[in-house]
Amino acid sequence: MSMPLLEMREISKGFPGVQALKNVNFSLSKGEIVCLLGENGAGKSTLMKVLTGVYPEYEGTVSLNGETIRFRNTRDAFEKGVSIVFQEFNLCPNLSAMENLFLGNENRSLPGFISYGATRKKAVEAFRKLRMEIDPDALVKDLGVAQQQMIEIAKALSHDTKILVMDEPTAVLTELEAKNLFDLMRELKAQGMAIVFISHKLNEVLAITDRVVCLRDGENSGEACTREIGENDLVSMMVGREIDRFYSKRAGQASSEVVLDVRNLTGRPMTRNVSFKLHKGEIVGLAGLIGAGRTELARLLIGAEKVTDGEIWLHGEKVSITHPKHAVARKIAYVSEDRKKYGLVLPMTVRENTTLAVHSRVSNWAGFISGSKERTLTKDFIERLRIKVPHAEEVVNNLSGGNQQKVVLAKWLAIAPDVLILDEPTRGIDVGAKAEVHRIIADLADSGVAILVISSELPEILHVSDRVLVMHEGRMTADIPRSEANEETIMRAAVA
Numbered sequence: 001m002s003m004p005l006l007e008m009r010e011i012s013k014g015f016p017g018v019q020a021l022k023n024v025n026f027s028l029s030k031g032e033i034v035c036l037l038g039e040n041g042a043g044k045s046t047l048m049k050v051l052t053g054v055y056p057e058y059e060g061t062v063s064l065n066g067e068t069i070r071f072r073n074t075r076d077a078f079e080k081g082v083s084i085v086f087q088e089f090n091l092c093p094n095l096s097a098m099e100n101l102f103l104g105n106e107n108r109s110l111p112g113f114i115s116y117g118a119t120r121k122k123a124v125e126a127f128r129k130l131r132m133e134i135d136p137d138a139l140v141k142d143l144g145v146a147q148q149q150m151i152e153i154a155k156a157l158s159h160d161t162k163i164l165v166m167d168e169p170t171a172v173l174t175e176l177e178a179k180n181l182f183d184l185m186r187e188l189k190a191q192g193m194a195i196v197f198i199s200h201k202l203n204e205v206l207a208i209t210d211r212v213v214c215l216r217d218g219e220n221s222g223e224a225c226t227r228e229i230g231e232n233d234l235v236s237m238m239v240g241r242e243i244d245r246f247y248s249k250r251a252g253q254a255s256s257e258v259v260l261d262v263r264n265l266t267g268r269p270m271t272r273n274v275s276f277k278l279h280k281g282e283i284v285g286l287a288g289l290i291g292a293g294r295t296e297l298a299r300l301l302i303g304a305e306k307v308t309d310g311e312i313w314l315h316g317e318k319v320s321i322t323h324p325k326h327a328v329a330r331k332i333a334y335v336s337e338d339r340k341k342y343g344l345v346l347p348m349t350v351r352e353n354t355t356l357a358v359h360s361r362v363s364n365w366a367g368f369i370s371g372s373k374e375r376t377l378t379k380d381f382i383e384r385l386r387i388k389v390p391h392a393e394e395v396v397n398n399l400s401g402g403n404q405q406k407v408v409l410a411k412w413l414a415i416a417p418d419v420l421i422l423d424e425p426t427r428g429i430d431v432g433a434k435a436e437v438h439r440i441i442a443d444l445a446d447s448g449v450a451i452l453v454i455s456s457e458l459p460e461i462l463h464v465s466d467r468v469l470v471m472h473e474g475r476m477t478a479d480i481p482r483s484e485a486n487e488e489t490i491m492r493a494a495v496a
Contacts, residue, residue, distance in 0.1 A: 003066050005030045005194050006051075006163055011060035013046055020046040022219045023060070028163065033185060033195045035205045035226070038215035039238055039430040041388075041400035044198050045087070047215070048165050052084045053077040075104070081162035085152045085169055087198075087428060088340065093141035097134050098123035101155050126154040131180040145172040145338075146290050153181070157188075164188070165196040170204060171428050174290045174456060182208050200430045201457075202231045214238060239432050254282030254466055258316070259450040260301075260332075260419050265310035267300040270474035273310070278419060278450040283441060285465030286454045287490050293474040294454045295337060298421050302327035302334045315418070328357055333412035337424040337454070343408040346397040350389055351378040353396050353407050358414045381410035385440060402433025409440060420444060423454045438464055458487045470494050 006028040013021040021043045028034055036044045049055045051062060053071030061068055064080070071077040074084070091100050098119050107118040123136040132150040140148060149172050156164055170178040185195055185208060197209055205212060206226055214222040214237035222237035260278040265271060270293050278284055288294050299305040301312065303321040312319055314330055321327050327334065336342035344353055355362050355374045362373040378392045385406045389399060396407055405425065412420065422441070426434040441464055445451055455461050461468055468485045470478040470493035478493035 004028060005065060007061075007063040008047070008051065009061045009063075011047060011050055011058060011062070013050055013055060013058045020218050021050070021058070022217075024215065024218070024220055026213055028194045028196060030162075030194055031189050031192045032211065033189055033197055033209045035197050035199065035209040035212045036215070037198075037205065037212050037234060037238060038221070039400075039402075039432050042215040042238075042430075043218040044215055045167060046218075048084060048167065048196065048198070051077070051163075052082055052165065078159055081160055082165075083156035083159065083161045083163070084165040085149075085156050085167060087167040087171070089145075089148050089152060091140045091148055091151060094139060096137050096139055097127075097143065097147075097151055098136035100140055100151055101126060101136075101158060103155075105158060122158075123154075126158065129157075130154055130184060132177075144290065146174065146177055149173065150177075161193060163194045163196070165198075167198045168200070168428050169197075170199065170201065172290075175458075177290070178204070200428070200434070202234050202431070205234060206231065212237070235431055238430065254445070255280040255448070259314065261313035261316075262301070263311040263313065265297070265300060265307060265312065267296075267305050267307045267309075269296060269305075271297050271300055272474045274471075274474075274476045275310075276469055276476060276479065278452060280450055281445050281448045283445045283451045283453060283464055283466050285461035285468045286452055286471065287458065287461050287468055288471035288494050290456065291473075292471040292494065294471055295423055296474070297471070298334055298423055298452070298454060301421065302332060304334075328415055331415060331418040332421070333415055333417035333419070334421045335408050335412055335423060335425060337427060339404055339408050343411070344396050344404060347395060349393045349395055350382070350387070350399075350407055351375060351392040354378045354381055354392075354410045354414060356411055361414070377414060378410075381413065385410055385413075386436060400429075400433070402429040402436070405429055405433070405437060406440075409437070413444075417449060419450045419452070421452045421454070424456065425453065426455070426457075426460065458490055461490070462486065 004027040008026040011021050011024045024043065024047055026047060038044050050058045053073045053076050056070060056072050062070065092103065101123050102119055107115045107122060120136045127134045130150050130153060132147065134147050134150065140151065149169065153169065169181060173181065189195065199205055209226045212224050212226055212234065216238065224233065257280040258277050259280050263275050265274045274297055286294050296305060300307055303323045303326050312321060319330060321330065340346060351374050355377060359369060362370055362377060364370045375392060382389060382392065387406045388403050396404060426437050441451060441453065453464055462485055466482055468480045468490060469476060470490055472494055480489055
């Protein structure tokens with residue numbers, strides 16, 4: 001065999017109180033797509049941050065084309081052909097798409113002067129290569145998350161890239177957008193580029209990669225050629241056991257009691273004449289392509305966007321919800337698709353985040369927050385939701401994605417909601433954490449909570465839902481009973 005393009009040997013990396021990597025080995029050949037697999041907290045991102053210079057201090061050796069290297073920072077790695085697309089976007093929201101694309105690598109006509117003509121032309125070419133329509137002059141803050149993801153990928157490919165690391169690149173993409181990305185990855189592979197693909201979507205791992213290297217608790221736990229294994233093998237490598245079913249079975253059934261009745265709801269920016277009902281103890285899936293208006297509908301329901309027409313009825317009473325605090329007062333909770341931006345205060349502790357929405361409940365007679373009440377409430381949710389955390393005073397930013405998502409759930413479950421809206425509740429979390437979230441959803445429905453689940457993953461929608469609603473271009477196009485719901489019927493309504 002020829003010498004690997006990349007070889008990482010006996011890599012160890014520790015942080016105060018945590019050994020993130022323990023003698024990890026990883027290799028990558030030219031023209032190969034390798035999946036780096038593992039649960040949240042397994043060490044995948046840490047290993048790639050070692051590779052790309054984010055963590056220049058570590059034990060072990062990294063070799064590129066047989067030469068031992070140690071990148072000082074990400075720019076050093078980028079200049080030597082190693083690029084990474086992080087799971088968390090690294091864009092400047094007040095700059096345009098093309099300015100972000102060439103940030104730090106500007107096209108100059110004269111020293112000190114940027115050529116915007118050349119920048120625009122190269123940006124158009126880069127976006128066309130990704131099969132994505134993006135206005136080069138559009139501000140990033142005005143673009144959708146899928147478009148922002150494509151800018152990150154285009155930015156990583158804007159140099160002479162030899163190794164491309166992609167951390168959860170399809171988490172915010174539709175099925176069609178993911179397919180286009182895979183086509184591009186195959187083209188890049190054919191051109192000799194080596195790609196590290198990190199994903200929790202096991203069907204994607206099997207579809208696009210040549211080899212899988214798995215980490216568990218910061219150590220190597222398995223390696224295999226993708227064509228020789230299946231999803232159960234991947235799960236076993238990740239968690240050390242088989243998960244026969246990722247999705248919890250319901251113990252109970254929905255009641256005939258209508259909790260939420262939405263009638264001809266219309267609002268900014270695009271929701272039009274949407275009507276549906278949610279029953280007590282019912283899980284309703286909301287499907288549709290990105291841009292269909294699912295999140296916009298959720299934001300109308302909680303008062304984060306202005307309703308221009310239509311009615312919302314709660315427990316048989318017409319209600320006016322013009323601000324999220326009105327929704328909270330009415331026991332309507334919303335878990336945003338972007339937990340780090342809208343769901344958590346990352347520098348704060350698990351205790352502080354859990355009690356954010358219920359300060360009145362944990363305050364004493366004088367109106368001051370009671371630390372003991374906060375700790376009691378937080379301890380209850382840590383145990384109930386099985387949040388893996390050393391103590392309630394742990395800073396949320398230090399938790400894995402799955403445990404961060406559980407803290408968001410804890411915050412909203414603390415208000416004892418009658419209606420719970422979950423927007424992409426398992427995005428970016430591993431199969432074990434996903435199974436836990438699905439268990440929580442099923443338990444909540446069995447306890448009588450009416451739940452609306454928004455998800456871009458059709459298998460998730462089909463397995464957790466009692467009924468499936470479908471949106472297209474701001475309108476509700478289908479209300480499908482569980483017995484009739486399948487990927488074909490949902491996709492037909494999603495493009496209608």
